[in-house]
Amino acid sequence: MVSETTSTPEESFDDPNLVEGAEAERAIAVDVGERLVEVRDLTMRFGGLLALDSVSFDINRGEILGLIGPNGAGKTTCFNAMTGVYRPTSGDVLLEGVSLKGRKQHRITRMGLARTFQNIRLFGEMTALENVVVGLDARHRTSVPGALLRLPRHIREERSAIDRAMALLEFVGIDQHAEKRARELSYGSQRRLEIARALATDPKLLCLDEPAAGFNPAEKEELMALIRTIRDEGYTVLLIEHDMKLVMGVTDRIVVLEFGKKLADDVPHAIRNDPRVIAAYLGEPEDDVA
Ligand SMILES: Nc1ncnc2c1ncn2[C@@H]1O[C@H](COP(=O)(O)OP(=O)(O)OP(=O)(O)O)[C@@H](O)[C@H]1O
Ligand SMILES: [Mg+2]
Numbered sequence: 524m525v526s527e528t529t530s531t532p533e534e535s536f537d538d539p540n541l542v543e544g545a546e547a548e549r550a551i552a553v554d555v556g557e558r559l560v561e562v563r564d565l566t567m568r569f570g571g572l573l574a575l576d577s578v579s580f581d582i583n584r585g586e587i588l589g590l591i592g593p594n595g596a597g598k599t600t601c602f603n604a605m606t607g608v609y610r611p612t613s614g615d616v617l618l619e620g621v622s623l624k625g626r627k628q629h630r631i632t633r634m635g636l637a638r639t640f641q642n643i644r645l646f647g648e649m650t651a652l653e654n655v656v657v658g659l660d661a662r663h664r665t666s667v668p669g670a671l672l673r674l675p676r677h678i679r680e681e682r683s684a685i686d687r688a689m690a691l692l693e694f695v696g697i698d699q700h701a702e703k704r705a706r707e708l709s710y711g712s713q714r715r716l717e718i719a720r721a722l723a724t725d726p727k728l729l730c731l732d733e734p735a736a737g738f739n740p741a742e743k744e745e746l747m748a749l750i751r752t753i754r755d756e757g758y759t760v761l762l763i764e765h766d767m768k769l770v771m772g773v774t775d776r777i778v779v780l781e782f783g784k785k786l787a788d789d790v791p792h793a794i795r796n797d798p799r800v801i802a803a804y805l806g807e808p809e810d811d812v813a
Contacts, residue, residue: 559584559759560605560636560728565614567597567604567783574600576783577614582728587750587760589770589791592780593803598763599641601780602730606638607631618727635727639717639734641763647706651697651716654705655688658723691719695749711742715749722753729753730761735769747773767804771795779803 560582567575575597582588590598603609605616607628616623623631637658645654692698695715700708705716714734721729731750735743747769754760764770770777771791779787779794781803787794794800 556586557584558582559619560761561617561620562601562605563615563617565601565604565616566612567600567609568612574783575604575611575614578780578783578785579614580778580785580788582759582761583776584727584759585754585757586775587754587762587773589774589777590761590763590780591765591767591770591777591794592786596780597783598780599732600783602638602732602761602763605631606636606730632724632726635725636730637721637724637726637728638730639714639721639732641732641736643710643713643717645705645713645716645720648704650702650704651692651708651712651719652685652688652701654716655691655719655723656684658720659684659688688719688723691722692716694722694752695719710737714738714746718749718753722758726758728759728761730763732763733765734762735764735766743769767795 558581562578562580562582564577564579565575566573566577578597578601580588590601592598600609604611604614605623607623607626607630610625618631618634618636621634623634623636626634646657649657689698689701692701695718697708697712697715697719700712705713708716718729718731718734721731734750735746738746743766750760750762750773762770762774764773771794774791777787777789777791777794778785779797779800786803787797787800789797
């Protein structure tokens with residue numbers, strides 16, 4: 524599936540006018556471990572349903588934080604409320620101490636919070652390379668009139684954008700498909716392309732919503748290896764993943780949601796042995812937490 528139909532169709536990269544300068548280099552090594560994101564009492568109500576009930580947790584720079592919980596627990600809603608797809612009913616998210624309250628999705632992306640979608644969202648008729656360039660566009664200095672007039676700086680940026688997009692495709696392992704239309708890619712390549720496009724925005728936090736959904740065990744292992752590599756490159760990752768074994772293997776810490784509430788927040792070993800977590804998963808025998 525190429526297009527998303529169930530959620531708000533707004534795209535993150537639709538306003539190059541609001542985009543400010545893009546530094547190619549990332550300064551990461553010095554502050555690994557510091558708090559990067561604070562989710563504070565985040566609450567999301569849909570009519571009578573409290574999909575997120577005053578959820579708070581921190582995300583530290585350089586970590587892979589897992590976000591798990593049974594179906595309908597509120598994981599995707601948490602992503603949507605964090606990334607501006609939904610406006611939270613109450614509560615706040617702070618990125619490097621700066622509140623994201625009331626900010627639009629593309630602004631939040633520009634501030635450094637990128638995400639992929641549980642249901643893949645790509646521009647199906649565009650090539651893989653073009654899909655990544657769209658992500659890079661979120662960082663261009665060129666204004667819209669500049670882009671229309673094809674000013675020299677824009678042309679320069681386009682060339683470096685294409686080089687960088689190719690490098691990102693190579694990084695996620697699909698550079699051989701650069702010129703194929705997104706809709707023609709295999710499902711697994713589409714998932715990787717979504718990650719490349721999110722990385723193109725040079726995010727401080729990369730949020731991945733079930734990136735390995737529908738993969739076979741070998742593909743899942745490969746994807747987890749890629750996520751580890753992404754972290755080793757200096758990115759911070761928030762990962763929703765149903766496969767408990769994978770989550771335990773790849774994350775530094777895990778936040779567990781159940782019925783919209785935070786149930787636990789601890790290192791994988793402690794989560795695995797937490798009776799409340801085991802009980803929460805008892806209704807889902809395919810997810811073996813023991
Ligand atoms: N736009 C919406 N309108 C109404 N209810 C919603 C909306 N989005 C989510 N919900 C409800 O909020 C609850 C949490 O859904 P959410 O998609 O966040 O769960 P999840 O933990 O991501 O589940 P899954 O593992 O199945 O992806 C569910 O009861 C869902 O039906
Ligand atoms: Mg979900």
